[in-house]
Amino acid sequence: MDDDDLRRGKPSCHKEFDEATALLVGDALQSLAFAVLTAPGLHSNPHQQLQMTHLLAQASGSRGMAGGQAIDLDSVGLALTQEQLEFMHLRKTGALIRAAVLLGAWCSAKHTHADADNSALFSTPAFSALDHYAKHIGLAFQVIDDILDSEADTATLGKTSGKDKETNKPTYVTILGVTRARKLAAELHANAIKPLAGLDNAGLNNSTRLIQIADYIMQRAY
Amino acid sequence: MDDDDLRRGKPSCHKEFDEATALLVGDALQSLAFAVLTAPGLHSNPHQQLQMTHLLAQASGSRGMAGGQAIDLDSVGLALTQEQLEFMHLRKTGALIRAAVLLGAWCSAKHTHADADNSALFSTPAFSALDHYAKHIGLAFQVIDDILDSEADTATLGKTSGKDKETNKPTYVTILGVTRARKLAAELHANAIKPLAGLDNAGLNNSTRLIQIADYIMQRAY
Numbered sequence: 001m002d003d004d005d006l007r008r009g010k011p012s013c014h015k016e017f018d019e020a021t022a023l024l025v026g027d028a029l030q031s032l033a034f035a036v037l038t039a040p041g042l043h044s045n046p047h048q049q050l051q052m053t054h055l056l057a058q059a060s061g062s063r064g065m066a067g068g069q070a071i072d073l074d075s076v077g078l079a080l081t082q083e084q085l086e087f088m089h090l091r092k093t094g095a096l097i098r099a100a101v102l103l104g105a106w107c108s109a110k111h112t113h114a115d116a117d118n119s120a121l122f123s124t125p126a127f128s129a130l131d132h133y134a135k136h137i138g139l140a141f142q143v144i145d146d147i148l149d150s151e152a153d154t155a156t157l158g159k160t161s162g163k164d165k166e167t168n169k170p171t172y173v174t175i176l177g178v179t180r181a182r183k184l185a186a187e188l189h190a191n192a193i194k195p196l197a198g199l200d201n202a203g204l205n206n207s208t209r210l211i212q213i214a215d216y217i218m219q220r221a222y
Numbered sequence: 223m224d225d226d227d228l229r230r231g232k233p234s235c236h237k238e239f240d241e242a243t244a245l246l247v248g249d250a251l252q253s254l255a256f257a258v259l260t261a262p263g264l265h266s267n268p269h270q271q272l273q274m275t276h277l278l279a280q281a282s283g284s285r286g287m288a289g290g291q292a293i294d295l296d297s298v299g300l301a302l303t304q305e306q307l308e309f310m311h312l313r314k315t316g317a318l319i320r321a322a323v324l325l326g327a328w329c330s331a332k333h334t335h336a337d338a339d340n341s342a343l344f345s346t347p348a349f350s351a352l353d354h355y356a357k358h359i360g361l362a363f364q365v366i367d368d369i370l371d372s373e374a375d376t377a378t379l380g381k382t383s384g385k386d387k388e389t390n391k392p393t394y395v396t397i398l399g400v401t402r403a404r405k406l407a408a409e410l411h412a413n414a415i416k417p418l419a420g421l422d423n424a425g426l427n428n429s430t431r432l433i434q435i436a437d438y439i440m441q442r443a444y
Contacts (some may be wrong), residue, residue: 020295021292021295023245024288024291024292024295025288027249027252027282027283027287027288028283028284028288028289028292030249030252030253031252031279031280031282031283031284031286031288032279032283032284034256034275034276034278034279034282035276035279035280035283038260038272038273038275038276038279039276040269040272040273040276046268046269046271046272047262047268049268049272050260050262050268050271050272050275051260051262053256053260053272053275054256054257054260054261054262056256057253057254057256057257057260058253058257060249060253060256061249061250061253061254061257062250062253062254064253065249066246066247066249066250066253067250069246070243070246070250073242073243073246
């Protein structure tokens with residue numbers, strides 16, 4: 001399995017089966033996510049259930065994951081700036097990480113609106129803090145991923161290393177070098193967890209778990 | 223553009239751009255459909271809006287389009303029975319045609335339920351008639367498509383003809399021959415529009431349009 005793609009030490013779906021099958025499984029699982037989120041009676045407030053589904057749809061689409069992936073494809077061989085790389089990753093991987101955090105928050109938040117307007121909920125300090133957290137751990141995850149790709153050997157990483165360099169893709173390591181990329185990851189981690197202290201006061205008292213997730217992202221690297 | 227795929231006389235997306243771009247556009251458009259359907263305030267009844275989104279999600283997934291496409295991929299070179307071919311097409315193209323018809327019906331139907339239960343709506347004679355119509359025009363569309371592929375030249379068809387035979391895919395023509403396939407399409411058409419007469423009594427008085435669509439599907443062939 002020398003040149004094959006690995007994920008967590010196992011062959012990726014498109015290697016174990018084939019590319020067409022992997023693409024179809026992705027399509028089917030995405031549809032399943034929307035089917036689960038819209039299941040009748042899943043949530044006592046159908047407005048809130050609609051808004052959660054809407055959030056996931058936006059995070060997956062042209063202004064989220066699919067758009068970020070398109071930018072990624074167009075960036076092969078280009079010398080991106082750090083800002084351009086960040087713009088891409090906030091969409092390609094960041095949008096779904098953000099959706100995961102906010103959907104979790106939304107499940108536990110007490111929704112007091114009986115109508116379709118969700119702007120009040122989104123502008124609460126708790127949601128702002130979680131959004132800030134999600135954005136920054138998403139970027140930290142990507143920086144660490146780039147460092148791992150450049151340094152780790154295949155056995156440790158669980159996926160084929162050096163692939164980014166092979167395909168001539170811009171990464172945080174190609175732009176900043178390993179040392180500055182490590183520093184950036186640490187800054188993003190610190191920045192991510194900074195506003196979480198305020199969450200306990202807002203009734204969302206599981207910031208310990210969120211900090212553990214942020215720590216785990218960093219520890220993958222060393 | 224000899225060997226390239228054509229759609230309505232123009233190059234398909236994956237030929238005009240490339241396969242990765244076409245796949246991403248598909249992902250983005252599917253997400254957009256879910257975003258549109260879950261837009262806050264789109265429908266006065268959020269339960270109904272959720273159920274419509276749920277229907278689309280199921281029609282797109284493993285028991286709908288994605289599953290049908292997977293069966294299609296697995297069927298290359300196999301001698302399918304007519305029943306197996308129908309099973310595949312009811313999912314691959316039929317599920318979304320059915321969803322299009324039922325979602326339209328749902329928009330215009332008076333929804334009297336304030337809760338998450340939609341079983342009563344689905345079992346009305348009007349919905350049964352529309353479901354029957356959608357299933358049969360979906361199959362008729364596919365039979366006609368197979369006939370067109372086997373007979374029409376590329377200029378008339380607007381897409382590359384003879385492709386099914388080249389790729390050794392089972393079709394209604396390879397199973398039945400052209401004459402019996404034509405007869406089947408006519409039967410499916412007649413069967414599709416048969417229960418529409420009852421719709422006017424149910425307050426859904428646009429069966430004329432539905433019949434025109436069924437007629438159009440048939441006229442593509444000749």
